[in-house]
Amino acid sequence: MNSVKYDEGKRDYTLLPINELEQVLDVLEFGTKKYKPNAWQGVPNGLERYKKAMLRHMMSYLKGEYIDKESGLSHLSHLATNVLFLMWFENDRDKEYEEYCKNASESHAHLEWYYEKYNYYLHEWRRI
DSSP states (O other), X not given: OOOOOOOTTSOOXXXXXHHHHXXXXXXXXXXXXXXXTTGGGGOTTHHHHHHHHHHHHHHHHHTTOOBXXXXXXXXXXXXXXXXXXXXXXXXXOOHHHXXXXXXXXXXXXXXXXXXXXXXXXXXXHHHO
């Protein structure tokens, strides 16, 4: 009996460099301890601020400083994390969030928005 598996055209996640992605996760976990989980999503003027952070880590690396003194993690890992943040700000952050922030208190806006989105995506994921 011949078995069939239709996987042509599907994403091949084995192409991702797992060790390097774990280094990015190390940076994210460091940030979670220093701030709060996913707090980066609610940083005012985040796109510009994370561009500056990315450039600081890149310049440190180019000057020969490979490890960030505060976190003890690689500057390249911080740089990659900042690139992911910038991608999120460019691609995924919708205008609904910005409008919500205008109408909500500054201190809780990003947490409430994130909680609403989390519940929406959790509900959608459970439907699959």
